[in-house]
Structure formats: C-alpha cells, structure tokens
Amino acid sequence: MHSSLWLSALIALPLIGAMVSMLVRKIPGASYAVAVGVGALEVVLSLIVAVLYKSNVTGAQGFDFVSRHVVSAPLGLAYDVALDGLSLLMVVLTALVLLLSLLGGRDKRREPAFVSWLLILTGLTMGAFVAHDVLEFFIFFELTLVPCYFIISGWGGAERARAALKFFLYTFTASASLLIGILYMGFAYQHQHPTLALTFSYGAMAATAMSHATAVWLFIAFAVAFGAKAPVWPLHTWSPLTYAEAPTAGSIELSALLAKLGSYGLLRFAVGLLPVAQVSVRPYVMTLAVIGILYGSTLAVVAKDLKRFVAYSSLAQMSFITLGIMSGSTIGVTGAVLLMFNHGIITIGFFLIIGFLERRRASIQIADFSGLQGPAPVLAGLFTVAMLASIGLPGLSGFISEYLILIGTFTTHAWWSVVASLGVLASAVYLLWAYQRVFHGRAQGANADIMDATAGERWVLVPVVVLIVVLGVFPKPVLDRITPSVHNFVTQVATASVTK
C-alpha cells in the first residue's frame, strides 16, 4: 500500500498555494504565476498518484493510500483518505480543471483573490473526492460552496448576486437532508455497537444494519442532496442561471467538476452505503434520469445563449451518468465513471471556447454570432472536436462511455435504455444546430473581423483535444485501472442488497 501522504499533498498543495498567492499579491502577475505553477504541480502529482495506484492491496477492498486519524472522538470527526478506481479519475480531473481554467479563463480583475479562491476550491474538491469518511466528505462537500459563492458573486455577470445566492441556497438546503441522514446512520451504528466511539467511517456506515424502510428514506435524503448538486431533473433549476452568470473559470469548475461531486456522491454514498434501498428506488431514479436526458436535450435546442446551452446539454449528460450509476451492472457503472471524466474534459473545451468568444464579442447570445467558421477556422475546428465527442462519435471519448452506459443499462433495464438512446440522437440535433447557427453562414459586421484562436488559446485546448482523442481510441489503460474497483463495488452492492 502506498503512503496516504500523496493524497494529503494533493489536498494541501492548492491550499498552501492559495496562501502564497495572497502573500505575493502586491507584485503584479505573481499570484497568477504561483497559481499556474501550483496547478501544473498538482496535475503532475495527480498523474503520479494515478500511475502508482494499485487496485489489489490486500484487505483494503480496492482502496489504496489508506489512512485514518481521529480528530475529535466525541464529534466522530476523522481525517480519513483513500483512493480507488471510482475516485481516481476524479482526482486527475480536479487537477486538470484547475490548470486549464487558470490558463484559459484568466480574469485580471482582482486577480490574487480570484486565483486564491480557485486554488482553495480545488483543495476542497480534492478532499471531497479522496475522503473515506462520510462526515469528512460532507464537510468538504459543504465547504466547496464558500469559494464557489465568492467566485460567482465577485466575478460573474450582471446578475451574479442573484445567481450566487440561488446556487448557494439550493445546494445548502438540499444538503441539510444529507447531514441528517449521515448523523442518523452514524448513531444507528453507534447504538448497535455501544462500546465503540461515534464514527462515520465508510466501512462502519456500510456495515450499519437497518430496515428496508429506513434505508429508502436515507437514500432519498442522500439523493436529494446529490441530485441538486449534479443536477438531476427536477432539482436542476439553479444551474442554467448560475452557469450563465459565472465567470468562465467558475462555469468550468461548476459544470466540469462540482457537478461530479453530486454524481460521485450518489454512486459512492447513496448506492454504496444503501444497497438495500437501491433496488427498490432504482426504477424511479432511472425514470428521473431519462426525463432529464430528454428534458435537457429539448431545452438545449431552444437555449438562447451559449452558456445556458451547455448547461442544458450538461443536464442531459449528467442524467446519462445517473442512469449508468443506477443501472446496477459493472459495465453501466464503468461507463458512468468514465463519462464523469469525459464529460468534464468536453465541458472544459466548450466553456473555454465560449469564454474566448465572450472575450472577443462581449456576448454569449447565439443570435449575435454567425459564420465564425470563415474568420476563425481553428476555433471552429476545436469546437467541432468537443461537439462530436459530446454527440458520441465513435473514436472520440464520449462514444465509449455513453455506449457502455447504454449497454449496461440495457442488460438490467432495457426499456429505460431504449428511451435514453433517443437522447444520443437529440444531442446530435442540438449540437449540430448550435454549431450551424454560430459557425456557418456568412460572417457580417463584428463577426467578420473576429480574431482566430491565439497561440495561447490553442495550447490550452491541446490537452483537451488530446484527451478526447486518446480516450476515444485507446481507453484500455484507464479502463483497466477503474474496472477492478467498479466490479468489486457492484458485486458488494449486489450481495448486500440480497443478504441484508
């Protein structure tokens, strides 16, 4: 087993970076340089961790880098980190999102504060993904709201105050049920084992015996919190406004990364800890997911601005992920884990390009653009790659993950899979139509003089394109790292749901 210091370093590095970049705030540009340096280091570190990870550490059930320190016994508070195939890709994604949103979404207004908040957000998100204690996860999960709130309200668009408040209140309210659910489980375990101290460790929570009805209630409590974060229909109403008003880096963080906290939580904690309930709530959650796919696709067709457009298409994609998570098959869950990563990368691409367009035209209204293909062929080309990956063109990363989800779902719940596959079709419609409106046609007025991607902008998008292509053509090394954990996880859930 590897040392847990690697994971602690992943959490601590951005937080220290935030402090340093505040300390050097008087020197122009220094904060940004520090942040980019930390971002690059974080990416390297996360890749090292991903390479080092061993799925077969004995007695750790697929986890590596495990360690647990009790912080306060009466509160049941512990610092407990671990990594497995479910969280591995998320750790890499967290680091990538930081680096790319710094490079592509640079915002020079009050820059030291901006990059510090981004760094803090990264550290906290990293903490949530590697947390192996349910209470610890909750604290990180909840804490991410604070930097997000400040990023949106400080650097967002015209309606930023309302957007930030709506986002915060929505998620904060939804997570109330999560905290009570966690406490309920913790005390249920403690009452069953009166000699032990209060604990919220993942293993203990998974071993808590409970009636079917209790498990269903707890599942609902968990699903509300995670569903609001993801977002899953009908808890998505905060997301279009918030994505649209957030600054580019904020939109990337929210949709590429923080949304994954919702789906990851749903998988790890709702499904993983409450397998008994999972079987009976599965059809309902899957129905919501299918509705979300169709609903998101439909609204993406009619969306008037590009950020809302990506918000709705994200809703559809996140619903695909939910479908895979709930499918109960190894293939479906593998697809979901992979899509969490792929959707993250594709969304980074979309928002970066939208950010570049916004920089040039100070607008994100689809109606304001036309014929950009002529003056800006490189931007159009890059957008095409992200778009085709999102549609699920074979050979690009989106295809393999959506395909796995649909097969996995088909083996367990065929009809849901059939209806969901309409979503793939719909995504082709809305993406191509949006592309047509923005990039085709004749460029007139300001659109004709639009500048093509600068060298810097191209370089930022290189990793995105590379990941989209590589994971589309040769996903095996990645799949090999996540499949053992997923298989282990699905088997445990399946056995537990039968025996309990």
Add this chain to the structure above:
Amino acid sequence: MNTLTIPSIHYLTILPVLIFFGSSLLLLIASAMWRRSVPMGFSTSLTVLTSAAVMVVTYFQWRGLDKSGASTTVAHAVVLDGFSVVATAAIALSVGLAALVAHDWALRENVRGPEYQILAMASSAGAILMTQANDLIVIFLGLEILSLGLYVLVALDRRKSESAEASLKYFILGGFASAIFIYGAALLYGATGSTNLTTISYFLGSNVLLKPGLLVAGGALLLVGFAFKVAAVPFHMWSPDVYEGAPTPVTGFMASIVKVGAFAALIRVMISGLGTQLGTWRPILWVLIVLTTLVGAALGLPQRNAKRLLAYSSINHAGFILIGVWAGTARGSAALLFYLVTYAPTVVATFAIVTVMGGLGDERHSLESYRGLARRQPWLGASLAVLLLSQLGAPLTAGFYAKYSVLAAAVDSGGSILALIALLSAAIAASFYLRWTVVLYAEPDEELDGSRVIVPRGTAIAIGVGVVLTLLFGVWPGPLVTLAQHATVYFLP
C-alpha cells in the same frame, strides 16, 4: 424560637460572583468619592482586569473539580460543577471583550462615566449566579440581578428616545416574565415541597403524582419565563426592538451573556430538576424549537437593518441551542455548552463591528452602509464575513461544529425530524447572512460616503479575539469539545 442557622459557605464556589459584584461596588463607591468623574480608562481597565481575574479563578475551580468532583454549597443552593465553570469563563470573556467595545463607543458618543462598567459587572454577577444556581429562588435572584442592570444599560444613551423606549419595553415585558417565572416556581414548590432542584428531582423520582396539574403548570410557567429571556418564539416580540434601540455595545453584551446565563439555568432546571418529566416537557419544547428556528429565520429575511437582522438571527440561534436541552442527554448538554461558549465571543465581535460601523450617533445601521466595506477595509470586511459565516454554520468556523453537535445530539435522541427542520431554517437564515456578505464585497457606491471607519484599538482587540476564536474552534474543535464533554460529566446530579 427558631434560630437562624448560617449554612456553610465554600467561598471558591461563589468567588466569581463575589469578584464581579465587589468590583462593581468598588467602582460605584469610587465614582461617588472621586472628586471629579472617574477616568474612563480606570473603569474599563478595572472591568477587564476583573474579567481576567474571574477567568483565572475558573481555572482553579476546574483544577479543584478534577480533585474532588462537583459540590454544592450554601445549603445546596449553589453548585460548583464543570458546566458552571465553563459557562462562567465564557461569561467573563464576553464581559471583558464587551467592556473594550463599550469604552470606545462611550468615547465616540461622549457618554462618559463609569455607569456602563458598573452595571455590566453587576449584571454579569447575576448571569454567573444563574449558571451556578441549584435552587429556583437563586435562579430568580440571578435573573433579577442580570435583568435590572440590563434595563438601565439599554437606556444608557439618554439623548436618544429609542433607547428609552427600548428600555421601557424590555422592563415591562421583562417584569412580566419574572412574575411568571416566580409564579411557576411557587407552583412547583406547591407540587413538590421544595424549590431546590436536587430535592425536586428526588421527590419526583421517588413519588408518583396522581394529579400532576400543579407540576405541569409550574413547569410550563418556568419555561415561559425562560423562553422570554432567551427570546424564543412566541415570546420574542421584544427582542428586535430592544436590540435596535439599545446602544450597540449593550446589544452585543446582552446578546451574549443573557444567552449563556439563561440557557445554563434552563438546562439545569429541565435536566437536574425535571429530568424525570422528560416525556411531558419534550413535546412542548419541540414545538417551541420549530417555531423559534423557523420564525427567527423567516422574519430575518426582509430586514434591512443590521441590528434587527442580528436580533432575528439570535432568535434562530436560540432555537438551535434549545435543541441541546430537548435532547435531554449528556451529549445534548455538552453540545449546548459548546454552542454557548463559541456563540458568545462571536456575537460580541459581530456587534463590535456593527458598533464601529454605526458611526457618530450610532445610527448608520442599514445594510447598505456596509456596501464595499471589504474593498475599502479588507481586514474589517473579512472579519465580519468570517463572523457571519460562522453564524450561518459554514464548516471551518466554530458555528459549524456548534450546530453540528446540537443536531447530532438531537439525532442521537431520536429527533431526526426536529434536526432536519432546524437545519432547513438555517438554510433560510443563510440567505440573509449571505446577502450581507455580498454587500460587503460589492463595488463601493460612489454616492455613499465611502470613507473608512475608524476602528479604535480596544474594539479591534475584541473583534480580533472573536474572529480568532471562531476560526480556531472551527479548524480545531477537538479540545473544546472534549472540555465541554468533561464539563457535563461533573454535571449534577
């Protein structure tokens, strides 16, 4: 003929009360003897030193507890246990910090004179007596000593009619509450034959009341008296007006020490005295908590005045603290103690910032006057943001663990629904704390007077201590949680 027997007195137990009361008297006499008015510096330093002395005494009390355990003295009417020691320390700290803020305020407003410090120390003696009281009569004494000082303090700014109005309102309603409380005590005496909490508990444990009407009525009246003091809904009507009308440093002082004193006494009555009647008072308290948390949060939403907003916020907090009582367990008591100890300095520091922001005349309290504060004065703005986030219950601040521990206690005692309702109210309350925070970080308005406010040194210390404690207990709550837990091990009976 009966002879008066003087009960034995263990002086270390009542030393904090004696010190505060003695200092208060000393200052009172000094102000009469001094040829001219007592220098402000003297009276403030005396208060701060007295608070520090009391904190030192609590350290020795705690050491004594480790050796010999909890004890009662003065005919079992006063208790020395971990709970009272920790609560006393929290009160002393708040008094010291509030004295610094009041000093700077008095200089700014030119309300010179030692009155504030005299009355504040006398009130604190009452609050400490409440935390130690093991007898309904002693609780009543503490309550009256606490309140009488406060009635005058609220009216301290004689030039403002709001101040006098608030004082009168507080006095009349407070008088009613005291009367209700003492009537409840009388009924309880009628039902059980004693006013001593231990004796009441013993009596109720060893006898079955065939007609519990008197007991229930007495208990209910006591609860109403307390509910008034801590501003629990529906007995909260006075609090926004009094919070707004009182001079701001007095509001801060009142918001912190009254809560500590009243809640400490309340939990002692409910657990030590009426613990056997848990099944009877719990449902009543349940309703009270739901009302208090939800109404406090909902009525805070439309507020545009910082002091009124904080009044509703403190109502919401009172609901949360009551959850610790509702739990009826050692975990609940420890959570309540942790909540009080962290809440008191937070609220003093918050009102310290509101005091300096109030400007000359103590009138600029609209939320709009905070626009862009964090841009103009980053440290002051960030301090207020931290304090607000702590009251909101964001992780990494003491407020999170305070809320967490009372909710955990509630869930442990089977109150998941109650905990959920309370937490949802916190989400409602979050919106007004956040709206305030947004204003802090918003672009400064050119129209408004964008000048920097002056933060005098004493006030800066009070704010600094409050913020540091809020963050310290938020990042590293372990020791204080353990202390609170130990404190309730000594909790009598």
